[in-house]
Amino acid sequence: MTCGMSEVMRKYLFAAALGIMAGGAELSLSAPPATAAAVAPACGELRGAREDGIIVEAADRLGAGPISIPNSGPVPITLVLPAQCKVTGVIGARTAADGRVFGVRFELRLPDDWNGRFFFQGGGGLDGSVNPAVGLAGAGAPALARGYAVVSMDGGHEGRDASFASDQQARLDFAYQAIGKATAAAKTLIRAYYHRDPKHSYFVGCSNGGREAMIAAQRYPMEFDGVVAGAPGFRLSHAAIQEGFANQQLARIAPHDARGRPDLSRALTDADLTLVSNEVLKACDAADGLADGLIFRPQACRFSVKSIACKPGQTQGCIDPDKAAALEAIFAGAKDSGGRALYSRFYWDSGISRPDWRAWMLGFPGQTPALNVLLGGDSLPNYFMTPAQPGLDSFGLDTDRALDDTAQTAAINDATSTFLNSFYGHGGRLILYHGVSDPVFSAADTVGWYDAVVANDPKAAGFVRLFLIPAMNHCGGGRSTDQFDMLTAIENWVERDVAPDQITADGGAVLKGVSRPLCAYPSYAHYAGGDPNMASSFQCWKEPKS
Numbered sequence: 001m002t003c004g005m006s007e008v009m010r011k012y013l014f015a016a017a018l019g020i021m022a023g024g025a026e027l028s029l030s031a032p033p034a035t036a037a038a039v040a041p042a043c044g045e046l047r048g049a050r051e052d053g054i055i056v057e058a059a060d061r062l063g064a065g066p067i068s069i070p071n072s073g074p075v076p077i078t079l080v081l082p083a084q085c086k087v088t089g090v091i092g093a094r095t096a097a098d099g100r101v102f103g104v105r106f107e108l109r110l111p112d113d114w115n116g117r118f119f120f121q122g123g124g125g126l127d128g129s130v131n132p133a134v135g136l137a138g139a140g141a142p143a144l145a146r147g148y149a150v151v152s153m154d155g156g157h158e159g160r161d162a163s164f165a166s167d168q169q170a171r172l173d174f175a176y177q178a179i180g181k182a183t184a185a186a187k188t189l190i191r192a193y194y195h196r197d198p199k200h201s202y203f204v205g206c207s208n209g210g211r212e213a214m215i216a217a218q219r220y221p222m223e224f225d226g227v228v229a230g231a232p233g234f235r236l237s238h239a240a241i242q243e244g245f246a247n248q249q250l251a252r253i254a255p256h257d258a259r260g261r262p263d264l265s266r267a268l269t270d271a272d273l274t275l276v277s278n279e280v281l282k283a284c285d286a287a288d289g290l291a292d293g294l295i296f297r298p299q300a301c302r303f304s305v306k307s308i309a310c311k312p313g314q315t316q317g318c319i320d321p322d323k324a325a326a327l328e329a330i331f332a333g334a335k336d337s338g339g340r341a342l343y344s345r346f347y348w349d350s351g352i353s354r355p356d357w358r359a360w361m362l363g364f365p366g367q368t369p370a371l372n373v374l375l376g377g378d379s380l381p382n383y384f385m386t387p388a389q390p391g392l393d394s395f396g397l398d399t400d401r402a403l404d405d406t407a408q409t410a411a412i413n414d415a416t417s418t419f420l421n422s423f424y425g426h427g428g429r430l431i432l433y434h435g436v437s438d439p440v441f442s443a444a445d446t447v448g449w450y451d452a453v454v455a456n457d458p459k460a461a462g463f464v465r466l467f468l469i470p471a472m473n474h475c476g477g478g479r480s481t482d483q484f485d486m487l488t489a490i491e492n493w494v495e496r497d498v499a500p501d502q503i504t505a506d507g508g509a510v511l512k513g514v515s516r517p518l519c520a521y522p523s524y525a526h527y528a529g530g531d532p533n534m535a536s537s538f539q540c541w542k543e544p545k546s
Helices: 007-013 168-194 208-219 236-251 270-288 321-332 355-361 371-384 402-413 421-425 443-456 458-462 486-496
Strands: 054-062 065-069 077-081 084-095 101-111 117-121 149-153 200-206 226-230 429-435 464-469 502-506 515-519 523-527 538-542
Touching: 054 168, 084 168, 101 168, 117 168, 149 168, 168 208, 168 402, 200 208, 200 486, 208 226, 226 486, 236 321, 236 371, 236 402, 270 355, 270 523, 355 371, 371 402, 421 429, 421 458, 429 443, 429 486, 443 458, 443 464, 464 515, 515 523, 515 538
Parallel strands: 117 149, 117 200, 200 226, 226 429, 429 464
Antiparallel strands: 054 084, 065 077, 084 101, 101 149, 502 515, 523 538
16 A cells, blocks of 8 residues: 555556566556646655555655766766656565565656656666666756656666676566666656656666666667667677686786786786877778878778787887787687687777776776776676676686576676567667777677668668767767767657767867767768868768678
């Protein structure tokens, strides 16, 4: 029974069972009574609601004004948000056999001046915490400030490590079910609060949030009208293998620390990475009509780091042959001992010299270890492998067994489906974007998925767009034009049928005063003449078929 609510409210707030809605069916909640507008609940009346697996633990009125939220950097982000009702709760709370408590925790923010739209904010990493549901979506105002109702969730467990994965249901929740459960609960609460359904629903996320966005389009095709998937780890199990493989290659060239373990932070120097970046630019930058430090034709880049390996007696302007071999292997993608590909290749790009690339692949001497070691060393043996291999470290991957060891998790976790006709059949539209210098998930892998979608169904070109961002690292950063507004682009496509054939992107802190058009793949931005800092000086050209 619900508590502290009007009788009208109680009759329809939780009328639809989560078990049905989370299975992908459209919400079947009946329309509220004609008099519902006269009894619209105050925010606090949602507090204490408990029915159909949803527990609303708190519902508080927040006035308009600035708030600070955590950021990936050292300084929090300050946002100005509208007056709202902030709802927090849990779906499907349960106690596992070992005494641990699980459930999909969520936060839903309901603005007073609602624009009729719903925004699902994707997570990141292994989830494990509820981020403020403000709807950050790149450049431009956050979704909540634009009038969206916004939900975020924790993926079905608390804690950023992979210990949740020893529980079967927690694995399923993180893999995909939490998305359906949180979507259903949010739409139910939205209907109850505003007395109408969202007119349009959007899912936006980057990294694992990008994978979740693709899961939303693939496994919940009727729930969302527009999906934006950034740097999507859609083949997350294979990317985890790649992390272990890369760690192995770097360990072979790394000096050892006092404990005798390879110190990846010293495997490649900043001078090594700068040299490689500069040589890549020399080989590939001008292919788009302008040598400007941005490679807009990564598919046409023909570069081998072995070409700059030091010859006997050479010490300047070259890289140690063993280092060159390690980088060549990493960029070619993980392979087993027989040469079978376990993951995609990576494009050569200039962003290899940026701090974000180092943070993931190498770490910083005397400071933070490589994120690939910290995160991959936990998630690969404890989540991606079935059965779990908790004693395995990030350097002990058996590439000949890796696909078999990760197959069970891949089956529930990876967003690899290319069959999307229900999604686009009801008007769904999908935007993908990916930094070409992403060291975590390969932009070439995302290109491969897009090509497979179009090959599977030629109509796909009418409902999916892919944008590659030269020099951008994982979800942002780098000497790149990484400031762009994908939320407005997906809105215009869904609601006005204006397909985003190109999107203007501006340079961030490292590339101030520069703008470029991001052209929908397979087109690329070609310099046509004029001010090289202006997007208007470029045209979208079709990449010639090879």
